[in-house]
Amino acid sequence: MGIYIHIPFCKQKCHYCDFHFSTSLKNKEDLISCLLKEIEIQKSYLNEEIVETIYFGGGTPSFLDALEIRKILDEVYAQFAVISNPEITLEGNPDDFTFQKLQELKQAGINRLSIGIQSFNDTDLIWMNRAHNASQATKCVQDAQNLGFDNVTIDLIYGLPEMTLEAWKMNLQKALDLNVQHISAYNLTVEPETTLHHLVKTGKSKPLNDAAGAEQFEVLINTLEKNKFKHYEISSFGKEGYFSKHNSSYWKRKFYLGIGPSAHSFNGNTRQWNVANNSKYIKAIKVGEVPLELEELSESDRYNEYILLGLRTIWGCEFDYIKSEFGEERLHTLKQQLLNCSHQMNIDEQSFSLNKKGKAFADHIASELFV
Numbered sequence: 556m557g558i559y560i561h562i563p564f565c566k567q568k569c570h571y572c573d574f575h576f577s578t579s580l581k582n583k584e585d586l587i588s589c590l591l592k593e594i595e596i597q598k599s600y601l602n603e604e605i606v607e608t609i610y611f612g613g614g615t616p617s618f619l620d621a622l623e624i625r626k627i628l629d630e631v632y633a634q635f636a637v638i639s640n641p642e643i644t645l646e647g648n649p650d651d652f653t654f655q656k657l658q659e660l661k662q663a664g665i666n667r668l669s670i671g672i673q674s675f676n677d678t679d680l681i682w683m684n685r686a687h688n689a690s691q692a693t694k695c696v697q698d699a700q701n702l703g704f705d706n707v708t709i710d711l712i713y714g715l716p717e718m719t720l721e722a723w724k725m726n727l728q729k730a731l732d733l734n735v736q737h738i739s740a741y742n743l744t745v746e747p748e749t750t751l752h753h754l755v756k757t758g759k760s761k762p763l764n765d766a767a768g769a770e771q772f773e774v775l776i777n778t779l780e781k782n783k784f785k786h787y788e789i790s791s792f793g794k795e796g797y798f799s800k801h802n803s804s805y806w807k808r809k810f811y812l813g814i815g816p817s818a819h820s821f822n823g824n825t826r827q828w829n830v831a832n833n834s835k836y837i838k839a840i841k842v843g844e845v846p847l848e849l850e851e852l853s854e855s856d857r858y859n860e861y862i863l864l865g866l867r868t869i870w871g872c873e874f875d876y877i878k879s880e881f882g883e884e885r886l887h888t889l890k891q892q893l894l895n896c897s898h899q900m901n902i903d904e905q906s907f908s909l910n911k912k913g914k915a916f917a918d919h920i921a922s923e924l925f926v
């Protein structure tokens with residue numbers, strides 16, 4: 556099982572982003588103390604299961620210094636049983652990852668870096684309101700590799716309104732030249748209440764071009780698969796042995812505990828999520844309460860989640876599991892439904908997953924199979 560720790564601070568607001576973060580650092584010390592306290596309060600959530608992965612996400616975890624990260628890790632080790640060589644990922648931005656910072660993070664125990672590059676093209680980066688430029692992005696990956704980080708993943712975004720196929724191919728080539736172990740590539744979405752949403756609504760940015768995004772997705776898959784990457788989840792490509800263990804546990808519906816404002820947790824029967832507000836989070840934790848909302852999952856919720864998450868991955872969904880968890884009748888109905896989308900699926904005796912044609916419509920196909 557895994558522990559996720561949300562670091563809710565960013566230097567500046569990227570135009571497309573609706574993750575929870577604050578650009579004000581006035582609560583930083585308090586917030587870190589509360590993360591430590593929440594780890595202690597939640598120590599029984601996972602029923603003594605052993606922690607296999609730890610993930611610092613954000614926001615921008617690279618905004619913290621290595622000592623602060625180490626303090627949080629020490630508290631996890633103090634409260635939980637952790638396997639001897641856990642995957643410990645830290646997300647961050649190239650402008651924070653100086654050579655010295657990378658060195659300190661490695662000493663602090665980070666063994667997997669997730670670097671938010673988004674694009675190797677300065678025009679794209681300015682359009683996104685990123686705090687770094689393309690040469691910082693390249694240098695940061697090279698510095699990390701020179702320091703011995705041997706499990707590096709980078710984030711890229713495609714489907715920008717003005718992005719040409721040529722520009723996307725160039726981005727992919729630059730990513731391949733860096734010889735990283737893993738790439739996450741996301742199709743840009745326009746989220747409500749983001750600056751991008753406002754820009755599109757007021758005509759200051761072109762709307763997304765879905766057809767161009769779909770073409771870029773296809774080129775993404777073909778290019779990376781030709782270069783030893785396995786497309787193991789809709790947005791995730793890893794070389795053999797380098798799939799994200801932490802994120803895979805979400806898709807395989809393993810249990811996880813989320814610490815920090817806006818963090819989500821899952822224990823098989825319920826999902827819960829902490830308040831997405833730093834001040835409210837701090838106020839509650841200080842009096843020993845975790846400010847969260849909780850949802851009990853019904854049988855249909857669990858079934859729908861299983862289909863949705865399974866179809867995003869190469870492991871797909873297993874017939875035996877569906878029969879044992881949801882009954883023979885459900886399995887029978889599903890098999891009938893699959894006849895309608897068999898051209899978008901790989902189906903065998905044991906399982907079904909999306910084929911190349913289906914991958915572009917993963918969420919839509921899953922929703923067609925929901926109860």
Ligand SMILES: C[S@@+](CC[C@H](N)C(=O)[O-])C[C@H]1O[C@@H](n2cnc3c(N)ncnc32)[C@H](O)[C@@H]1O
Nearest residue numbers: 571572574613614615646671710741742743744
């Ligand atoms: C929450 S960010 C955290 C990492 C770090 N702060 C950064 O900016 O790289 C995780 C990733 O989600 C992706 N992302 C966030 N909003 C997105 C959007 N609206 N469309 C597509 N990708 C998005 C970006 O690639 C980003 O790196």
Ligand code: SF4
Nearest residue numbers: 565568569572613614
């Ligand atoms: S993409 Fe990353 S750096 Fe940009 S606002 Fe979102 S969390 Fe912060």
